[in-house]
Amino acid sequence: MKYLFQLGHQPQISAAEITAVFSHHRTIVLSCYHRENFLILETSQQLNCEDLIRTLGGTIKIARQIGADIPTYLNQTQPTGKIIFSLPDKKLAINIKKQLKQAGRSVRYIEPKNTATILHNNLVELGGDLTIINNEIFATEAIQPFEEFSQRDYGRPGSDDKSGMLPPKLARILINLSQTPKDATILDPFCGSGTILTEAATMGHANLIGSDISEKAIKNTKENLNWLAKQFNNLTIKQSSTTKLFQSDAAKLSNKLQPHSIDAIITEPLLGKPLTGRENKEQIDSQADELVKLYIDSFKAFVKILKPDGVVLFIIPKFLCKNEWVEIDCVDEIKKIGFAAVPFEIFGSSPIEHLTYHRPNQHLARTIWRFKKINN
8 A cells, every 4th residue: 555644844854753663663665755745655554544643753644545536536535515625736626626516516625734724624534635746646544643742842831941942743753763662661861841751651651761960850850741641641651750750960870770771762962052143163162062071971871771782862963153064073982982873764765874853044953863882
């Protein structure tokens, strides 16, 4: 069967996440191709699109290929009452509407401006949201639960603008890229407001540990986990609300945790002070040097507490200064400590050493790295 994935505003990261999830669940892909912000996959089995969209953080919608022409399909899918459908190609949509009206059907065309339009007009349930790519027709089967993401982002009680800026969607992407089993022990040593831990809890991970050098961060994380358990009334989340949380410098974690006790470390560390764009090169270089030391000292602790072959999903920032990017040069030192960088596989593309998350007009970019412990 052939499926269309509409990728998010970071399409390369979205495609890498889909690849990681398919690989983790051993879903066989027979063929694939990319078209702009779309990834089209042919699989050997039928996908549960609703479950899959709730697993992914970077996919806007998932659609399944239909075999019939659009008028025939809409007549069959909505055999009674008014036909309601959407299609990005407005000219084609109007032509289809005319054909259906000539056949005696009442028709309403909705221009699909965003996923909210699809949701609020019940187009997924009606089978009426259509996309044409490479002359192939796809009907949407699931859309991203964007309202739930928004609630977990802006509705949670414990937040800190200085340390809790990781978007829940990106947190979920990091967890999926780690390919960590549900029963594994996950540590976030820079837990901030607990975004990675709360997203992991909603995904069914119960063995969670969080630490941070900030006492306020630990308080916020506890508050958010408790809020999440009550908000969604989920047993796994309730179990996770009693997650082990403690205050600690990341470089001193080996004093708090048993050797070889952690399966995966998934974290966004301190990324430095927020930038205004007015900083000079000397200021940026100074901040970069401080972060290099923090990251290397942290990995020296990570290598002690990780199990053999343990995984680290880690964000390393880079800073824009006068139209030039200033890199945090620490990867070679991390490798010397006892880690190997594991490239990200992407369907239809060559593996890539790291992924970059960046929005236009921002002075900071997040580079996503996956390391594996090799010094056992």
